[in-house]
Amino acid sequence: MDYHHGKFVWFEHLSRDIPKARTFYDALFGWRTDTVEIADSVPYPMIHHGGHGIGGFREAPVGTPVRWIPYLSVPDIDASFRDAIAAGGKPLMPPIEYGAVGCAALLADPSGAEFVIWKSTRGDPPDIAEIAVGDWYWSELVTTDEKKALTYYESAFGFTSEGMDMGPMGTYYLLKKDGIPRAGLMKAPQPNDGSNWLPYVRVADCDALTAKAQSLGARIAMPPRDIAGIGRFSVLVDPLGAAIAVMQSQPSK
Known part of the structure; x- marks a missing residue:
């Protein structure tokens, strides 16, 4: 498996209306959103394009804006979580295992921008010279x-x-x-x-x-x-x- 630490490998739409969001994006970019099961059989609307998953949708927590959140590939989720906090980041969700898929933690940088650090069990998407339309x-x-x-x-x-x-x-x-x-x-x-x-x-x-x-x-x-x-x-x-x-x-x- 290949990893590209420091690469943003996934994007997640935090939404107030997931059916409306997925309908919009599927129509706009030609994506296909399918509901799959992740850890503990939790349903997850996953965005597919070009035969592979590229992102997903989640309900936005109450009181937070609708937005896209990036996933940053890191070599060690626990060490990176500690480093992120020590550098001035705000912990929003500690590292959580998502079954056999990987481990994630949610943070905000000192200016307030939220992002996820992520360690996949399956490697990261490859670096390619020509990014496909829709990716x-x-x-x-x-x-x-x-x-x-x-x-x-x-x-x-x-x-x-x-x-x-x-x-x-x-x-x-x-x-x-x-x-x-x-x-x-x-x-x-x-x-x-x-x-x-x-x-x-x-x-x-x-x-x-x-x-x-x-x-x-x-x-x-x-x-x-x-x-x-x-x-x-x-x-x-x-x-x-x-x-x-x-x-x-x-x-x-």
């Missing part, structure tokens, strides 16, 4: 305090960072693990936006997909725009209130 393309932390967040992820999980000047948008940071870019980090446009992880899905046509999302009930938080050398992206807010981005990447040369 996860990127993970991005939008934070109210980028300096504090950078220090935290570097200290807790051994990431290194590289900053890029994005002009009016400020500095965009790449989080790398063993030299491989694994996520991005940027300051939230407005302080009251809070701190959240934003998943990106690869799409074939950003403009068409954005229009389709709007027709299905999504709100367009950021209309399609180009990133030089990367591609064209937009940010959507689904009918339940969770933000997600889509990326039409430039063809490989």
Whole structure:
């Protein structure tokens, strides 16, 4: 089994209305959501694409916003949980075994963004050169305090960072693990936006997909725009209130 520690390997939608959420995303991306049984025969709506599981849906705890939560692969769940807390993270759920699937713990970083650390019993999804349309393309932390967040992820999980000047948008940071870019980090446009992880899905046509999302009930938080050398992206807010981005990447040369 291969592991890619420091990679975000799964995304989970915390929802107020799971049937509505899965209907929206299945229609938007061509995903297929099937209910499977995990630990102790608990039913879990799992998202499948391209013949493999890529995420799932859970009920959002009362009083918490609807959002996507990323799963970060770690080599040792207990040691990583201790390191995450020692670096300033807030423990929200201690390590829990999910039967024969793996072990997970829920944390919030010092700026409030929630994420799961995860150790699978079955290895991690492979790194591939060409991400398929409909699969996860990127993970991005939008934070109210980028300096504090950078220090935290570097200290807790051994990431290194590289900053890029994005002009009016400020500095965009790449989080790398063993030299491989694994996520991005940027300051939230407005302080009251809070701190959240934003998943990106690869799409074939950003403009068409954005229009389709709007027709299905999504709100367009950021209309399609180009990133030089990367591609064209937009940010959507689904009918339940969770933000997600889509990326039409430039063809490989």
